Amino acid sequence: MAILTLIRHGQSSYNLENRFTGNVDVALTPLGEQEALSAGKKIKAINYDIAYTSMLKRAQKSLAIILQEIHQKTMPVVRNGALDERKYGDLQGLNKEETAKKYGEEQVLIWRRSFAVRPPGGESLEDTYNRTVPYYQSEIEPKLKDGENVLIVAHGNSLRALMMYLEKIxxxxxxxVNIPTGTPRNYTFDGQLNILKVEYL
Structure with missing residues (x-):
């Protein structure tokens, strides 16, 4: 039996300002740091063997806060761009409300939520899926099969891609599907990686 925990980083400065973030490397807000701390408290009882995060500092900082809280700072940590947030292209840095006024709410919703449509100059969720899931299959699944407990701290869209794969969405x-910041989603697997239980903690 193995446990996989997915956590979206705490609130970032662009989340607070209601901006499209994408792969802009923005920092956590004080609330974001508190959300990471709270996530750590919720998973304190789990002993992890390895942690994964993206190349972006809001996820890395969230993970660092979590590891300190669960007293597992010496755990191996792997950083990889396959877990980065999707690129929002020309929309990055723009205010979501103003963008909706300019292009129409329906168009912005399609850019944000559809699987295959790319925002101008950016990535679709499908593009994100096609880099995140193969990495998960090659690097993380074998560890879970070996009974290791794995923690992933990443981003809304890279984690939505993993949820699609794991839960056949x-x-x-x-x-x-919207993944809240700083809220652990826990998967318990059997030896064949069938999901025995999935829940937000």
């Missing part, structure tokens, strides 16, 4: 249903 279709292209339509994923548009309604």
């Amino acid at each position: 279709d292209n339509e249903a994923i548009s309604k």
